[in-house]
Amino acid sequence: MLSSPTPPSGSRGLAAATLRSVGLMDKDARMKDATEKPVRKGGVHKPAHKTRSHQPRAIDAIVGKNRSAASSSRNPTAAARIAVANESLSIRGASSKVAASSVARLRRNATTVNPGRLSGITTTLVDLWRQFVQSRYNPEAKFLNLENMLDDDFIKKNNLVPPGAPSSSQKEAAVIFKLAKELKPPVETLSLARNGLTSSVHLAAIPHYLPNLKNLSLEGNALRSYKDMDLIAGRNGKLEQLRELILTGNPVRELQYQNNRVDKYKSEMSRRFPRLEILDGEAVAKIGFDAPHATGASSSSVPAATSFPFEMGGPFVTGVDGSVVSKFLMQFFPLFDSQRTALFDAYHPSATFSFSANTNIPPRARVEGFHYSKDMPNQRKLEWPPWLMGGLGGSRNLSRMKGGMEKMAKTLHIGSEAAVKAMMDLPATEHDVVGAPEKFCIDAWPVSTADGAMNLFLTIHGQFTELPSRGIRSFDRSFILTPAPEGSRAKQNGWDVVVLSDQLCVRAYSSHEAWRPGPMKIQTGDKTPRSGTPTADAMPAWIATLSHQAQTQIKEEASVIPEPQRTLVLQVCQRTGLNVRFSVDCLGNNGWDLERAVANFEQVKGTLTREAFL
Amino acid sequence: MANLTEKDIELASRAAEHFTRLYYTAYDGATRVDDVAAFYRPTSSLTWNGNPKQGSEGVKELMLGMPPTKHEVHSFDCHPIFGNQPPSLLVTVSGTVTHGTASTVPSKSVDKQPRVFSQSFMLVPDANAPQTQAGEVAKYYIHADAMRFVG
Numbered sequence: 001m002l003s004s005p006t007p008p009s010g011s012r013g014l015a016a017a018t019l020r021s022v023g024l025m026d027k028d029a030r031m032k033d034a035t036e037k038p039v040r041k042g043g044v045h046k047p048a049h050k051t052r053s054h055q056p057r058a059i060d061a062i063v064g065k066n067r068s069a070a071s072s073s074r075n076p077t078a079a080a081r082i083a084v085a086n087e088s089l090s091i092r093g094a095s096s097k098v099a100a101s102s103v104a105r106l107r108r109n110a111t112t113v114n115p116g117r118l119s120g121i122t123t124t125l126v127d128l129w130r131q132f133v134q135s136r137y138n139p140e141a142k143f144l145n146l147e148n149m150l151d152d153d154f155i156k157k158n159n160l161v162p163p164g165a166p167s168s169s170q171k172e173a174a175v176i177f178k179l180a181k182e183l184k185p186p187v188e189t190l191s192l193a194r195n196g197l198t199s200s201v202h203l204a205a206i207p208h209y210l211p212n213l214k215n216l217s218l219e220g221n222a223l224r225s226y227k228d229m230d231l232i233a234g235r236n237g238k239l240e241q242l243r244e245l246i247l248t249g250n251p252v253r254e255l256q257y258q259n260n261r262v263d264k265y266k267s268e269m270s271r272r273f274p275r276l277e278i279l280d281g282e283a284v285a286k287i288g289f290d291a292p293h294a295t296g297a298s299s300s301s302v303p304a305a306t307s308f309p310f311e312m313g314g315p316f317v318t319g320v321d322g323s324v325v326s327k328f329l330m331q332f333f334p335l336f337d338s339q340r341t342a343l344f345d346a347y348h349p350s351a352t353f354s355f356s357a358n359t360n361i362p363p364r365a366r367v368e369g370f371h372y373s374k375d376m377p378n379q380r381k382l383e384w385p386p387w388l389m390g391g392l393g394g395s396r397n398l399s400r401m402k403g404g405m406e407k408m409a410k411t412l413h414i415g416s417e418a419a420v421k422a423m424m425d426l427p428a429t430e431h432d433v434v435g436a437p438e439k440f441c442i443d444a445w446p447v448s449t450a451d452g453a454m455n456l457f458l459t460i461h462g463q464f465t466e467l468p469s470r471g472i473r474s475f476d477r478s479f480i481l482t483p484a485p486e487g488s489r490a491k492q493n494g495w496d497v498v499v500l501s502d503q504l505c506v507r508a509y510s511s512h513e514a515w516r517p518g519p520m521k522i523q524t525g526d527k528t529p530r531s532g533t534p535t536a537d538a539m540p541a542w543i544a545t546l547s548h549q550a551q552t553q554i555k556e557e558a559s560v561i562p563e564p565q566r567t568l569v570l571q572v573c574q575r576t577g578l579n580v581r582f583s584v585d586c587l588g589n590n591g592w593d594l595e596r597a598v599a600n601f602e603q604v605k606g607t608l609t610r611e612a613f614l
Numbered sequence: 615m616a617n618l619t620e621k622d623i624e625l626a627s628r629a630a631e632h633f634t635r636l637y638y639t640a641y642d643g644a645t646r647v648d649d650v651a652a653f654y655r656p657t658s659s660l661t662w663n664g665n666p667k668q669g670s671e672g673v674k675e676l677m678l679g680m681p682p683t684k685h686e687v688h689s690f691d692c693h694p695i696f697g698n699q700p701p702s703l704l705v706t707v708s709g710t711v712t713h714g715t716a717s718t719v720p721s722k723s724v725d726k727q728p729r730v731f732s733q734s735f736m737l738v739p740d741a742n743a744p745q746t747q748a749g750e751v752a753k754y755y756i757h758a759d760a761m762r763f764v765g
């Protein structure tokens with residue numbers, strides 16, 4: 001038995017490789033020797049520098065293992081801490097005999113295989129970090145203070161390698177933040193000030209383990225670039241809750257201040273952390289909304305509607321002479337299709353233009369199979385790159401735009417000249433606004449500005465043929481239009497209104513049936529009465545033929561019967577003329593089989609009295 | 615009338631991101647009748663699939679009759695509009711929306727698929743609204759809103 005301990009080499013290998021990659025084993029050559037042999041046999045070992053790790057998983061493996069192996073560490077009384085510390089010192093120091101002999105004991109006793117040696121070491125090293133992290137936590141303030149770890153006595157005494165130390169890797173940081181995740185109550189404020197951090201690789205694990213972090217200080221480190229901040233930037237599920245950030249004393253901030261680029265620095269940072277309120281101790285400029293704050297109000301007791309409040313309405317144009325709108329569109333789209341340079345006059349000198357591509361596949365169009373339809377043979381020739389990359393800057397879909405200010409500024413074309421130039425770089429189009437008006441839908445009305453002027457708010461949805469493929473795309477285009485001043489070049493060239501703002505969204509084709517006026521169905525729950533009192537329209541139409549009294553009675557009695565029985569009962573009522581009570585009996589005696597119930601009724605109907613009927 | 619600066623653009627984009635997240639979370643939420651109405655003022659005008667509504671009260675009326683929703687925003691864009699300072703904003707959103715209680719059974723029928731929606735907002739600063747947060751340049755509300763199902 002002793003000679004054949006059939007270790008599960010896979011898991012041992014994983015633990016050892018993980019430890020080594022974490023950098024926690026490198027310092028103890030003896031232990032390394034002792035553990036590497038069986039690992040090599042298992043064929044899992046790789047040198048640390050070649051280990052391509054997904055650190056969250058690797059760390060999960062360590063700590064997960066550790067947790068089951070040393071449950072006592074979850075109750076870190078002072079005595080337990082000391083015991084752990086002693087054990088660890090003895091392992092890491094001159095005599096590794098204690099550990100080795102205890103492992104031997106374990107092996108002897110083991111009926112199942114226990115990679116005790118490895119888990120023992122893992123426990124110890126992770127526990128050292130845990131002990132450190134816990135000693136630095138202030139639970140009242142929810143503040144984890146990891147300032148200046150290099151100078152910490154405990155770190156020095158135990159030869160731990162904190163993030164930012166010359167020989168550190170991102171793995172130590174991952175261990176620390178994983179342990180920080182275990183702290184109760186959860187960490188809200190984290191300081192990593194003065195750790196000599198030169199790169200954000202040490203920060204990369206923060207969003208994973210502390211996604212709800214509210215305040216972060218990186219003061220007095222050596223972070224240099226905006227790109228460094230992208231690893232923790234508050235979008236795409238990263239630090240979205242971050243409200244305060246301190247970067248004072250890092251080149252990424254100080255160089256901008258020295259070069260009079262303070263605004264740029266502030267913009268770059270606020271852009272990366274959308275909820276940021278305080279940057280380096282100063283309030284961040286932002287636009288507020290009357291956001292619904294969790295009032296704790298219970299949800300409305302009004303039952304949810306099961307149909308739309310209105311039908312699809314036709315084009316809505318009000319408060320403006322309809323001919324102004326149609327004249328503008330009839331001028332605009334033919335020029336957009338044939339001669340975009342001529343649109344120069346249609347744009348205000350300070351107009352803004354941008355376009356964006358929504359590349360998602362429309363669910364209804366997919367089911368209808370337009371993409372492969374014989375009637376639209378060119379759909380498969382359409383490609384997105386001309387819209388994603390074209391137009392002198394590319395698509396301005398802000399929901400997909402990561403990183404810095406540059407792309408955001410480059411994709412917004414300001415001034416009539418820039419607007420027209422960008423449009424000229426987009427694929428050629430054909431909008432059939434004259435020949436097929438039903439394929440377009442317009443909503444427009446005047447809006448007042450702060451200084452009392454009137455502008456026109458205009459949205460148009462429709463489709464165009466893209467050239468040269470001749471595939472068809474859908475689009476939405478929103479304009480803010482303003483009257484062209486008398487005597488202006490625009491006015492002289494026949495434009496009564498000019499564009500102040502123009503946003504074009506290009507999508508995959510969907511049919512214009514989407515806005516055909518009339519009733520619309522909701523996707524789920526439509527016409528299915530919810531539990532409780534059925535509404536009048538949930539009752540079958542034939543009931544209307546009954547006397548008023550009979551109607552009231554049948555609704556009342558049927559309303560207390562749950563579905564699906566209620567539908568059956570009402571069908572029996574309809575086919576037999578029995579009232580609800582007798583219909584229920586009849587169905588109940590026939591196993592709730594509608595046909596059997598009706599057949600049974602036919603057999604016995606001669607014997608029934610008046611009270612059985614409606 | 616100063617020209618638009620990079621700061622205007624950055625502020626506008628961040629506001630749009632903030633706004634779309636707040637707005638559709640409110641729209642899809644349990645207390646949406648009041649929450650969505652809070653974005654509007656009595657002078658706001660809006661259309662829902664070509665049906666006009668006026669002001670916060672009109673929004674409440676609309677939301678009371680609205681089946682439960684689930685919005686997914688696929689793209690949005692925002693411009694600061696040349697003119698007053700702070701500038702008005704034009705925000706356009708494209709995405710999908712499902713109405714009704716969540717279905718457990720996936721369906722192949724067209725009627726059961728989410729719709730594509732397009733919604734455009736004109737957001738303007740409220741000169742009278744008190745500042746509620748440090749750094750708040752202005753409080754904005756929805757002055758105009760046009761929403762349509764387009765696919």
